Amino acid sequence: MKYSFRQLEVFLAAAHFQNITRAAESLSMSQSAASSALKELESQFDIRLFDRVGKRLQLNELGRLYRPKAEALLAQATELEQAFSKHSEIGALKVGATLTIGNYLAVGVMAQYMNTPTRPKVSLEVANTSTIARRVKDFELDIGLIEGELQATELEVMPWREDELIAFCAPNHPLAHKKQLTDDDLRQATWIMREQGSGTRQSFERGMQGLLPDLNVLLELEHTEAIKRAVEANLGIGCLSWVVLADAFKRGSLVPLAMPEHRSFKRQFYFILHKQKYRSAGIAQWIELCKQL
Known part of the structure; x- marks a missing residue:
């Protein structure tokens, strides 16, 4: 295999922060190590994933194409690592919810999800529909729970419950x-x-x-x-x-x-996921617990 998971982590962190220094800090790496990993990834396949504008890294068309694939691959690798180390397929989740759902429904689901022998963690971000949709689109959240109508070609919108x-x-x-x-x-x-x-x-x-x-x-x-x-x-x-x-x-x-x-x-409450997001066992469990409310 010509690439490493570490190289993919650097690629995704650079795509998120648009800055190699901040990407390196988020991965507890030196700037030079992160920069080298990204350059090696590109040189191994003779490609460019970013446009360099000063110190800013801007994903180009090729980078935008491969970002979801790298996200899905790393998500599967992380799930496998958690299964090996904790003997469990249910891992940590990053959930976004709109205000009504986040304050009055999601906390109860969190309690059930975390009440397992391995105690998987859940981080919950509460914001309005447009913010949650943007963060799911950018792979910053695993799943969103929203109360507004949404049109986004990158996202899968699934009905949850009536309100x-x-x-x-x-x-x-x-x-x-x-x-x-x-x-x-x-x-x-x-x-x-x-x-x-x-x-x-x-x-x-x-x-x-x-x-x-x-x-x-x-x-x-x-x-x-x-x-x-x-x-x-x-x-x-x-x-x-x-x-x-x-x-x-x-x-x-x-x-x-x-x-x-x-x-x-x-109206209807909805689940939203990126269409190219890997559907982990944790996401499936979260959706099932929500439907049981």
Whole structure:
């Protein structure tokens, strides 16, 4: 075999950091050793994987073509190494989740996944849909759990479970005791909303088609708990996932609002993976645990 796994690690680290010094630091190597490994890989096959722009390394067309293949090969090698050393096929995972899923669903799955004799580790990154999709696309996350619609040719998007957004208000809000809201009620209300780019905002805007230019949005917040606190303080009404609101409804600190019948706020949660990502036993186990929720 003309190449080594170490050379592939240097290649992938350089692709990630776009700088050989930072790539070397991430692999606990000297800069000269990392640079030599990359040069040897290229010279052995008489290829160039990067365009050199000063100290910056930019993947060229050939590098972009081979990056997913190198990622998949190293993932399989890592899984085999873990199986040899721990006698287990279930290894560490890097998971990304959007805010609703990350704060209210993913932690329970993590507990189950890690509750095995080998105690595999899980790192969880919580961000909005666009950020999670970008990091899965760049192989920085093994799998993503998102709540927004997504079109990305590099990614496989798989339905997970259904969800529904619920409008809500404080118990003493003027709309709290109304049996069903009208479009005029929605226009006249003051709204506390998730930020643009979030899956929740995307689903809300889809359900409010025709009314969006007329809505009075007072605040756009990145955190669901902040939105709930603002609505509890009677600054306006909100619209979030049922998953987020169930406990507050039980306590009576917030109350659900019945939206007009012709407006649907049902949506889907999804798994996303890179199409060229190696499907390890750990990823398969994670997906299965999620489906059991």
